[in-house]
Amino acid sequence: MQLAAMYRILVEEKRWISRNRFLNALNYCLALPGPEGQLLAAYVGWIKHGVLGGMLAGGLVLVPGMICMMALSYGYVTGGDSTIGEVLLYGLKPAILVIVIEATIRVARQVLRTQLMIALAALAFIGTFFFDLSFVLVVIGAALTGFFAGLLGFFTVPGEMTPPAFRHAEGRRQDDLPEHIRPTVSRLVRIAVLWLALWFIPIAALIAALGLDNVFTQIAILFSKMAALSLGGPYAVNSYVAAHAVEPYGWLTRNEALDGLALAELAPGPVILFQQFVGFLAAYRNPGMLPPLLAGTLGGLLSIWIISIPTFLWIFFVGPFIETFR
Template sequence: MNEAESIDVTPARPSGMPAHGISFGEAVRVWARVAALSFGGPAGQIAVMHRILVEEKRWIGETRFLHALNYCMLLPGPEAQQLAIYIGWLLHKTKGGLVAGILFVLPGLVAIMALSWIYAIFGNVGAVQALFFGLKAAVLAIVLEAVVRVGKRALRNNVMVALAAAAFIAIFFFHIPFPLIILTAAVIGFIGGRSGLAPFMTGNGHGKVGGKQVADADTALGEDIPAHARPTVGWSLKIAAIFLALWFAPVLGLLALFGPGNVFTDIAVFFSKMAVVTFGGAYAVLAYVAQQAVTTYGWLKPGEMLDGLGMAETTPGPLIMVTQFVGFMGAFRAPGTLNPLVAGTLGGLLTTWVTFTPCFLWIFLGAPYIEKLRSNKALSAALATITAAVVGVILNLAVWFALHVLFRELHERHGFGMAVDVPVLSSINIPSLILTVGALLAVFRFKIGMLPVLAVCSVLGLLYGLAIGAV
């Protein structure tokens, strides 16, 4: 071999550049783009990430993408945001996960906060009420569509259908707490999976996500496991201590300063509990949040919960951002010595902090052990039964919304250990019914997208308000 042949002409990798060749600055720009396009709930958000990260950028392959998604589906919290944290961490360690997760939430945080201010200041203005009158019909149609979508994925046999029905009966008729329903479903699925029973061996329902199937070997990340992704006890203890401190510091501080019963303490404790039981996505947990926020704490009225969901549906970011609106309104209405808007802002930010900080903990602590989780059939069966139960919970949410959207008056009836809200038929809201039927036709018959349906229903609500002189 002569001297010319022995010279390495491969361009030198810049100092500090990861082996996969993706700079941190480029990743920040891409995560900002993903965040700006994260409309449409978790299905739409996951599809956006797949299109950009797998098909367009080829940073990560199909199998690895689904591997991460399957793990995130095992966790409480918004799976789309956790998927962003996971991939960001896989590419650029902890700082990558932090940037990806924070950027994913940031646009929604700003948008919901601005809308909450407008709602608090102008909520009684006729135009605002008419606008949200139209939004409620669209939101009801979208929640019903979520029931169908998740049901098609999860209810693959009669056992899963029965679990979904049992979950609906438990929460709708007997008001069994949402966390208990999820825990029971998980135990049933885990036992069924360990026993090898066929109905429980259904997997998690995730198959092909996008149009192009990209092999892991053909991507920047490749098939190898990065050094930082290998679990160590020291790392696990360190990251757990940091994020548990970040999560619980404001909760314990508020308890020490104000004690139980203060609105900020209630917000911190309630949404911290919610953060560990939010399996199945935002639609599933909203019934639990609505039940507690409306009936237990009195932070909202039933119709206002729908207004908040309408805000979350029309802004980028996880749908669970609706909880920020709940926290805002709760503190706004019980501000103590603070200005109501200042109290509301602090309440909303506190809600967001205790809702999303655990998401980083789940990923940074658990992702290094993902291979063990992925091969565990009992855990996969537990996930399948949780998802089936979630269908029943979302159906409960849809029925709850429908009763409050379509009827002006409900009476609670008791018997056989049950408590059921029965509508007064003479109080049916005909304009709302017409608008809801139109939204349902748009979603189910004509397959019109979520944002156009929300926009058209809002405009029709505004026109109705003008017609009756409410605006």
């Protein structure tokens, strides 16, 4: 849903980026761990305006959803057991399903423009849904198929008679790399040191101050694993987080996890905001010496921090190589 809105605004309305450049960036972001919406926003902002543009775009794309999810989390713990709250959540779940399906169809119409693309999408769905194939294997298989099919010209879209190699070269001439995109050793070292420090220093501080058994430390460690290894799309990642939040941590029940997924779909932003909901409930129910609402707020903010910081590391460190060799 968010990706479809970004395509409409960035490509069709604002024309800040070409369709092919957008799809190239999207394919790269889908292969990275982390929320695709934030990754893509940071990537486009970085391409257009450097590191500062990437930070602003990647950060601000989360702010409305983060605020909304925090308000929804407050409402959930204070009034979610009421009759009105239960009715709202009961009606929200099927409505969110329809929204997700509609957004999927809209993006598919823009991307799946040949019979081979449609066949690849169908095979990917069958493999992941019915045979539980690893997302990484599906991506590698699709990439290899696309590489060889592209060399043979099977991805030529009707009405676009220019050979793919020529179109690629033409696109590179139009999109010459600006200075801030070219990879340099000094720039890459600065980026790695800064973002790794912002990622791991808070975790080390929590471990040193509170110990491994504290809920805030557990939140930081769990979501750090997700930030580094969360391949498979947001729904696969959210399912993994929900499973760990229910067992072994016992932060919430399965029904509450489903409620959180519905609320994440309702909030403006990536559905990875579900992890903010999990962090909020985890700290709210294990507040220690803090007031529960304050602990929940800190837990939600901590989860967002741990999820978001690696996003900028992936974009600013790996992005220059992707742009150089694309």
